Amino acid sequence: MFAAVRRSALTLAAAGALVATPALAMGAGVSPASYDASVDPGDTVHVAKTVTTPEIPPKPDIVLVVDETGSMGPAIANVKAEMGSIVSGVQSAQPQAQFAVASYKDESDGAALFEVESGLTASQATAQGAINSLVASGGGDTPEGQLNALWQVGSGGNAIAFRPGSSRIVVWFGDASGHDPSAGHSEADATASLVGVGAQVIAINVASGGADGLNATGQAQHIATATSGTFFPSVTPGNVASTILAGLGNLPAEVTADVSCDTGLSIAFSPSLPRTVTSGSDVVLDEAISVAPDAPQGSTLACTTTFRINGADAGPEFVQTVSIKVNDVTPPTVSCGPGVNPDGHTPGGWSNAGFFQMVATDNLPGVTVAVTDDATGTTFQPYAAGTFFKLTQAPGTTASRVAPFSGAVDWHFTFKGDATLTATDAAGNTATATCSVPPKRK
Template sequence: MATATVPWRRARGLGVVAAATAMVTALAVPAAAAPGVSPAVVDRDADPGTSIPVSKVVSTPPIPPKPDVVLLVDTTGSMGGAIANVRTNLQQVITDVRAAQPSAQFAVASYRDTGDGAELFRVRQNLTGDAVALQAAVDGLAAGGGGDTPEAWVNALVEVSEGAVAYRSGSSRIVVLVGDAPSHDPSNGRTLAQAGAALQADEARVIAVNVAGAAGGLDATGQAASVVAATGGQLVDSSPDTVTAALLAGLRDLDVTVTPSVTSCDPGLSVTFDAASRTQQSGTDVPFAETITVAGDAAQGAVLHCTVDFLLDGVSAGAPFVQTISVRVNDVTPPTVVVDDRTVEATSPAGAVIDYPASATDNVDGPLTPTCVPPPGSTFPLGDTSVTCTATDAAGNTGSDTAVMRVVDTTAPATACVPTNNPSGDNTPGSYNPDGFYELTSTDVVDTAVEVFIVDSMNPLVRFGPFPAGTKIKLVQAPGAQSKVKDGTGDIDYKVTLNGDAVITGVDDAGNVSTPAVCLVAPPPK
């Protein structure tokens, strides 16, 4: 707009100049919580198959991170007061923005109308952090030209978004459109729809500083509201002398979208959130309910890690917004203990010594030494004895196994018919026993009192006994006579009369029967 005189009106949301000044000052006040994620470190112990709930708060900065701010200013004749305000307060704007985001850079561009030749659109200073260069660019702004009421800011927005400004990679792109009149649509052949699409493609948001004036401001026909809505920006009313305050208010009022992004996670660990993202005003705390889940098959004893970057408007905001997770997976599996049943032969009346093997292995601690009751190397009695072996790992998990140690007696006694002296004489038996005196012997590994039986070799149905081992007999052969046993005299226990020889066997307590031994009967005297 060409008119140089602009009637003042109250700025929406700003009030008088004093209120604007207070807003500038407030922007520089640190937030109660420093921007970042809290808690930034999660260090927990958990069982496999369990979840850890974490209440997460992302404190957003008052201005989006790594901002690239393009000041796009209307320099037609009616904008003298607004340009003067920007020129006077530019350094304060830079200082306040950098107090919140030290990496901020600024560019300065201007626009007029299609009849203004080279002033239709100009980049006065591309993005830089050089405050002196920026001041020089703003000092070079001068109000003039214009013509009819609408200007050509639609064209300017397209120019900015199609390469006129070289944004940094990963920056928060903000175009601050300052003007007091609507735009031609189309403008220099560019439409409002094209401008919105170009800004969206560039991921740039528009803060429209709607300067009050006779032309009705940027949003006189709803154009500014449309482009602000399309880009997620802000529409801020201003008078010519509060432009910079409005600019700062708009930066502070931008919405920020916080998106948790799991950048890495060890197998067996996962992280989810109650929302994929949340959008709130910059400078506020954004809550998330985080759930860390340990898989049922997670490696026990391992320390698993995840990293989550809480992106702001899709951009990494640096270390304060990165969360690290460490979960020690509890060892809940007891050791595997192995002890096997064994069967051994008795070696004495007490049983047998069994030095049985037993082992234990833990999924985390590896081989362990089990404790067994009764221990290996113990003497086990005849029959079955239960053994229990246990092992406890470093986490306190105890595993056990049981086995049966069985001691058996399957060894038969050793039986013999030993010729002995005639108790009434002094003769020593020779190769045969002419007098028929014998001692019935039978010894066993286990049984100390083996029973001995006598069978007539001529009639196996004739069986006498049991007799204790060590019994002494007088054996008489009487063919055709009745086989019998009667008490002996002296140290002879029994007198045994048979038709044939005496076949003796020993039987132990386990029922094992010895190999038969024969007591030969002396031939009858001639």
């Protein structure tokens, strides 16, 4: 629903000021959330990755900073009437959302220059009560004390206890410019204080007709820009609540990634991160998953990537996993080694005697050996590496044969030609060797 908010600001009912309920963007998160593949050592695979940012930043701490001077009565009344919808709507999109309310007047109003009506709370009733406590009055001359108020809610005054890992959003609305300095705090001080807590400012100029405007001296635009926020230049008092929601769904969203990979596996994104888009929009990436040339063959390596929005944890929907099986590309070694006779001894001239061993090794378990008669093409398999055998060459034979032998010798092959040993590992890699014996003497 917030996508529509960004395009049309919100549709208000004819009776006025009914605020639409926002919803979390469908598909917000990372897609695909997992990737599995088998990859050769030294190779790279590419995956098209889409990160759909939430339309409201994750775990938002939203502070309403309200001009409570006399001309603000209609705007405050509008927010009072819609505060319940604002809180419930935002919490339906981001259940961890909390709200605080602060107000400001002018130095001539004494202690009312700045007040925290309610600290951060998840309670709709508490937030509603804080807004309901506001009474538009006072103000003195046209400029007000907002620079002091903004300094107070940031790192300068620490009037708001922001939660660790939260998205800090200051919604500031009023209809008049501010004294500079205010209670000793300049525009530069206020800006630095807000930046110090990582707050984004939604500045709303209420076009009440009774003051010079929130941006009369450029303060609202300057501060919104410096905090990667949004400035709404002319909002009627009856549309302040809907503009608050529109602003919450129209903030810059910076996408970053924390990547953790097993040794031998790495991930790189193109274009590189961080990337900043309007909240609710997509960041489309090429994800390059690279297997190191020396990665252990046959192993399974994993990466976990946590995408963060404005530095905040956006939830499990923004966590992706990668599982890569490193292919075994190393062929086995095989040779026709010296064999033993039935008594377990290696005779002198063993090759002339026809006693051999199937010698085969591999970097991983599971290698087997096949024996082929080169003259007939007949193959016998599978045999374990290390098998001892007797090979008899009988040129006049019409069929290759194999039979169990005796003692330490496992098998007796009678072939028309020489024997080729083919070693095959679990990954299907092969290697060959030839066992040659002279024809049987007559």
